[in-house]
Amino acid sequence: MAEKRPFDVLNNALNNSVLIRLKGGIEVRGTMASYDVHMNLVLENAEQLENGELKRKLGTMLLRGDNIVFISPA
Amino acid sequence: MAEKRPFDVLNNALNNSVLIRLKGGIEVRGTMASYDVHMNLVLENAEQLENGELKRKLGTMLLRGDNIVFISPA
Amino acid sequence: MAEKRPFDVLNNALNNSVLIRLKGGIEVRGTMASYDVHMNLVLENAEQLENGELKRKLGTMLLRGDNIVFISPA
Amino acid sequence: MAEKRPFDVLNNALNNSVLIRLKGGIEVRGTMASYDVHMNLVLENAEQLENGELKRKLGTMLLRGDNIVFISPA
Amino acid sequence: MAEKRPFDVLNNALNNSVLIRLKGGIEVRGTMASYDVHMNLVLENAEQLENGELKRKLGTMLLRGDNIVFISPA
Amino acid sequence: MAEKRPFDVLNNALNNSVLIRLKGGIEVRGTMASYDVHMNLVLENAEQLENGELKRKLGTMLLRGDNIVFISPA
Amino acid sequence: MAEKRPFDVLNNALNNSVLIRLKGGIEVRGTMASYDVHMNLVLENAEQLENGELKRKLGTMLLRGDNIVFISPA
Numbered sequence: 001m002a003e004k005r006p007f008d009v010l011n012n013a014l015n016n017s018v019l020i021r022l023k024g025g026i027e028v029r030g031t032m033a034s035y036d037v038h039m040n041l042v043l044e045n046a047e048q049l050e051n052g053e054l055k056r057k058l059g060t061m062l063l064r065g066d067n068i069v070f071i072s073p074a
Numbered sequence: 075m076a077e078k079r080p081f082d083v084l085n086n087a088l089n090n091s092v093l094i095r096l097k098g099g100i101e102v103r104g105t106m107a108s109y110d111v112h113m114n115l116v117l118e119n120a121e122q123l124e125n126g127e128l129k130r131k132l133g134t135m136l137l138r139g140d141n142i143v144f145i146s147p148a
Numbered sequence: 149m150a151e152k153r154p155f156d157v158l159n160n161a162l163n164n165s166v167l168i169r170l171k172g173g174i175e176v177r178g179t180m181a182s183y184d185v186h187m188n189l190v191l192e193n194a195e196q197l198e199n200g201e202l203k204r205k206l207g208t209m210l211l212r213g214d215n216i217v218f219i220s221p222a
Numbered sequence: 223m224a225e226k227r228p229f230d231v232l233n234n235a236l237n238n239s240v241l242i243r244l245k246g247g248i249e250v251r252g253t254m255a256s257y258d259v260h261m262n263l264v265l266e267n268a269e270q271l272e273n274g275e276l277k278r279k280l281g282t283m284l285l286r287g288d289n290i291v292f293i294s295p296a
Numbered sequence: 297m298a299e300k301r302p303f304d305v306l307n308n309a310l311n312n313s314v315l316i317r318l319k320g321g322i323e324v325r326g327t328m329a330s331y332d333v334h335m336n337l338v339l340e341n342a343e344q345l346e347n348g349e350l351k352r353k354l355g356t357m358l359l360r361g362d363n364i365v366f367i368s369p370a
Numbered sequence: 371m372a373e374k375r376p377f378d379v380l381n382n383a384l385n386n387s388v389l390i391r392l393k394g395g396i397e398v399r400g401t402m403a404s405y406d407v408h409m410n411l412v413l414e415n416a417e418q419l420e421n422g423e424l425k426r427k428l429g430t431m432l433l434r435g436d437n438i439v440f441i442s443p444a
Numbered sequence: 445m446a447e448k449r450p451f452d453v454l455n456n457a458l459n460n461s462v463l464i465r466l467k468g469g470i471e472v473r474g475t476m477a478s479y480d481v482h483m484n485l486v487l488e489n490a491e492q493l494e495n496g497e498l499k500r501k502l503g504t505m506l507l508r509g510d511n512i513v514f515i516s517p518a
Binding site for chain 4: 374376378389391395409435436438439440442444
Binding site for chain 2: 229230241287290294296
């Protein structure tokens with residue numbers, strides 16, 4: 001259960017649903033398709049949320065890692 | 075269907091329409107003509123959006139990568 | 149009692165509860181499962197707080213180190 | 223028509239008019255006289271705009287690249 | 297009395313009380329237990345202040361150096 | 371008339387008056403006495419402006435380059 | 445009278461009074477006791493100002509260079 005390194009969370013989340021909070025307060029949910037060492041990552045079936053509710057569907061989405069506040073597997 | 079690396083999304087989006095959200099909340103849509111390793115990218119037929127509606131047409135546009143929040147092929 | 153280096157606090161906090169304040173004012177509490185040299189870290193049983201009260205449960209959470217203001221073992 | 227690399231847009235814009243949006247929302251228009259690898263650039267006959275209207279004339283202007291959001295040849 | 301280098305202030309403050317102002321306006325007071333070259337530092341018996349008054353006690357606290365505005369030995 | 375490189379503007383401005391806009395919206399005017407590769411620069415007879423009017427005289431002023439938005443020889 | 449390099453201003457200001465403006469708008473005044481290549485610097489007899497008036501006395505103060513907007517010898 002113990003994660004050995006932070007990036008293990010990313011690896012374990014591949015093909016699974018994640019909730020991501022971005023700087024500026026935007027939150028998105030989607031299926032994590034890939035990531036790189038900068039924490040840039042790709043979501044499939046991404047949805048932008050507002051107060052936890054669906055705001056709009058965005059499909060595939062490339063997120064820049066330097067905008068990410070946290071990533072929570074859901 | 076699985077993206078192997080985040081930048082594959084950029085490569086696959088060449089000559090296709092993308093929606094881009096920038097820091098500060100501006101969103102633009104256009105046809106991706108090129109990108110580099112800093113995620114600087116060029117849009118053709120770019121349009122600035124406001125609440126999803128066309129605000130103004132900007133033609134060719136060079137976007138600095140460090141302002142990008144997310145890129146979503148449309 | 150004297151911490152020899154700042155990262156000793158992280159090491160001592162492994163498997164223990166920590167309170168973390170992020171840029172933008174968000175606070176989270178959880179059990180620290182791992183960290184790396186960038187201060188990226190993983191919380192288990194993470195909870196987002198608002199004015200010290202539980203706002204929502206987030207389970208496992210990967211936090212980017214560059215968003216962290218302070219970490220306080222609790 | 224396809225730009226090969228993002229900086230080709232800068233090179234093609236030399237001696238031509240460009241619209242530039244800066245972080246913080248300022249927009250300027252002018253004739254691009256030079257640029258460097260940091261995207262620092264010099265405008266001649268630069269004008270600061272407000273809601274697309276002339277706010278003030280600034281003549282020659284050196285812009286720091288790290289403040290630039292986008293550059294659009296006009 | 298003349299400090300030879302800025303980090304001498306940190307070294308002289310070890311085991312002494314310091315007031316620290318962070319970006320975003322938070323201020324904390326505590327006993328400095330350690331620091332590193334990034335100005336990351338550990339406070340013991342840390343207290344968050346509001347308008348100079350105690351807001352809450354935080355015990356041990358690891359502060360990221362890049363959030364620090366100033367440090368004042370008290 | 372064509373500037374060969376952006377920093378040529380700085381060199382040409384030595385001992386001449388420049389208007390400088392800083393992040394956060396502050397503007398200063400003064401005589402440029404020196405600059406370095408980080409665009410740190412020194413003004414003599416510097417004046418802080420507010421809506422183009424003199425707010426206060428600041429004499430010699432060292433400006434950090436990373437706060438500069440633009441520099442306009444006046 | 446001409447400063448040869450921006451950091452000469454810092455060197456000339458040693459043991460003299462300086463006015464410093466920080467990001468976020470805080471201003472402090474004090475006697476400059478030391479500085480380093482990151483523009484981290486130490487003030488003695490530092491005072492935080494508000495609209496040019498004394499807000500509080502802070503004694504010795506270590507300021508992180510990356511928060512500095514400008515430094516003006518007074």
